[in-house]
Amino acid sequence: MLSIQHLRKSYKDTRLVLDDVNFDVQKGEMVGLIGPSGAGKSTLIRCINRLIEPTSGSITLESIELTHLSSSRLREQRRRIGMIFQEYALVERLSVMENVLSGTLGYVPFWRSFFRKFPQEKIKKAFGYLGRVGLMDHVNKRADELSGGQKQRVGIARALAQEPSLLLIDEPTASLDPKTSRQIMRLIKEICKEQQLPAIINIHDVLLAQTFVDRIIGLNEGKIVFDGNPSELNEAVLTTIYGKEEWQTAPQEKEAPIATLTPESITVKLELAV
Amino acid sequence: MMRTWHRPHYIIPQAKWRWLLWVCFILYLIVATASIDLHWSRVLEGFERGWRFVDAFLHPNFTTRWSDIQSGMIESLTMSLTSTFVGILLSIPVGIGAASNISTKSIYALCRFFISISRSMQEVIVAIFLVALFGFGTFAGFLTLTFATIGFLAKLLAEEIEGIHKAPLEAIRATGASWLQTLHYAIMPQVMPRLVGLWLYRLDINFRESAVIGIVGAGGIGATLNTAIERYEYDSAAAVLLLIIAIVFLCEYVSGYLRKWFI
Numbered sequence: 001m002l003s004i005q006h007l008r009k010s011y012k013d014t015r016l017v018l019d020d021v022n023f024d025v026q027k028g029e030m031v032g033l034i035g036p037s038g039a040g041k042s043t044l045i046r047c048i049n050r051l052i053e054p055t056s057g058s059i060t061l062e063s064i065e066l067t068h069l070s071s072s073r074l075r076e077q078r079r080r081i082g083m084i085f086q087e088y089a090l091v092e093r094l095s096v097m098e099n100v101l102s103g104t105l106g107y108v109p110f111w112r113s114f115f116r117k118f119p120q121e122k123i124k125k126a127f128g129y130l131g132r133v134g135l136m137d138h139v140n141k142r143a144d145e146l147s148g149g150q151k152q153r154v155g156i157a158r159a160l161a162q163e164p165s166l167l168l169i170d171e172p173t174a175s176l177d178p179k180t181s182r183q184i185m186r187l188i189k190e191i192c193k194e195q196q197l198p199a200i201i202n203i204h205d206v207l208l209a210q211t212f213v214d215r216i217i218g219l220n221e222g223k224i225v226f227d228g229n230p231s232e233l234n235e236a237v238l239t240t241i242y243g244k245e246e247w248q249t250a251p252q253e254k255e256a257p258i259a260t261l262t263p264e265s266i267t268v269k270l271e272l273a274v
Numbered sequence: 275m276m277r278t279w280h281r282p283h284y285i286i287p288q289a290k291w292r293w294l295l296w297v298c299f300i301l302y303l304i305v306a307t308a309s310i311d312l313h314w315s316r317v318l319e320g321f322e323r324g325w326r327f328v329d330a331f332l333h334p335n336f337t338t339r340w341s342d343i344q345s346g347m348i349e350s351l352t353m354s355l356t357s358t359f360v361g362i363l364l365s366i367p368v369g370i371g372a373a374s375n376i377s378t379k380s381i382y383a384l385c386r387f388f389i390s391i392s393r394s395m396q397e398v399i400v401a402i403f404l405v406a407l408f409g410f411g412t413f414a415g416f417l418t419l420t421f422a423t424i425g426f427l428a429k430l431l432a433e434e435i436e437g438i439h440k441a442p443l444e445a446i447r448a449t450g451a452s453w454l455q456t457l458h459y460a461i462m463p464q465v466m467p468r469l470v471g472l473w474l475y476r477l478d479i480n481f482r483e484s485a486v487i488g489i490v491g492a493g494g495i496g497a498t499l500n501t502a503i504e505r506y507e508y509d510s511a512a513a514v515l516l517l518i519i520a521i522v523f524l525c526e527y528v529s530g531y532l533r534k535w536f537i
Contacts, residue, residue: 033497050447079450089445093463106450113455155445162449 001027003199007057009043017043019222028196031202032213036242039219041202045168048082079106084160086171088151092144099143099154100126103161129157148179167199185212330508339510346498353415353494354480361423362473369431392425401487415492419480428474438464467536474529478522485518
């Protein structure tokens, strides 16, 4: 389905952000990408649809090589790759429907999008996606009137409107509360299963990743340091991915005197408590 | 123990240099003031003329020169409206080209160069040049104001585009949208509210400028005003100025009203 071979990315200062990354993703497989901040997770998923240009290596989606496409061919491939973002990345002043339909821009000529004369078939599908994510009552609201969870649902509907063969998802829950985070992750999982969509999800929250994804890839300083089943994640693996930390500081210890808590351990507790 | 804290002086750490600087500054002020050549008798004379001007303001005369005022006003309004409209149309491509986040390097340099030229030349100077080129009248005025408008609006549009939220831009690019579609969906909604305000602001700048460049022969209400002052008809001049103020106020009001629709 998607195959990434020897992917490297370096910026001018020769520091390697991605260092020989290799993995394949199968149809319907949800891959969670975890790793410390700055490990290259965001860069990796942006290299796939070339929002960031990879330095070398190959990325093939359904046997089409993405790394050397001309800009018009690249647009044709980009429209098949849906993307969901951390801060929703909606156009706040446009309505919910306009945001969803913006997912079809790669299929629609400029004059149609300019006069908002989208093809009837796209509009029908857009209503379908809005129904699927539960936003039928908000179709003509402006995107900035919605709550965080609702905005992310619009983001999901927009990605679906691209009729994608692959989903790239960048920290989908980073600005959401724990309950909404779980709902959003569940929705993404269900949709991926329904449509047999492969997805790559950058995620900070290890517990959330373990609950919802099929496979976990751990990235540290641009290298893959773990690739396996979520159940294989243990203390040793987390230490290779993130560095040394008391991973077992579990919620049952929460009576511990506050003075002994370091900021790091609080963060870990919060993450585990989710 | 009481611990005290003072904000450190980062620029000049030593107190004596700071004091010296102050002393120099005050000395300079005294010397500079002393060098002003002031004739009190001349000022008194001027007071009288100034008073006549103020007095005329209290009795503005709209009637005596009404036909001149009217034709001047119409010329100025036409000049400022047409030049603002054409200026807006031309400033859009230049502004987009001058926004570093969506333009290519060579186009960026070209557009920035044009903006710098347009902005470095004061309207009056451009007007004098264009009056020499095209003769007295509103056409020279129209061209002057259009030229100035392009530079002004293109610069502000470029800065507005450079300051947009990056995330929606990235998201729209990721859908496979073309460059024009990206511009229309990711950038336009973000810049429009402020842009409409700036367009209307430029309209009232152009109206006021049209009064100034009229004095150097570019037609409009400025010519009428100039004639009135030269003839010492301060009451007619006052009428012109009051009309200008009224129109600028009106622009301000309409601008506020229109912007509400776009926010």
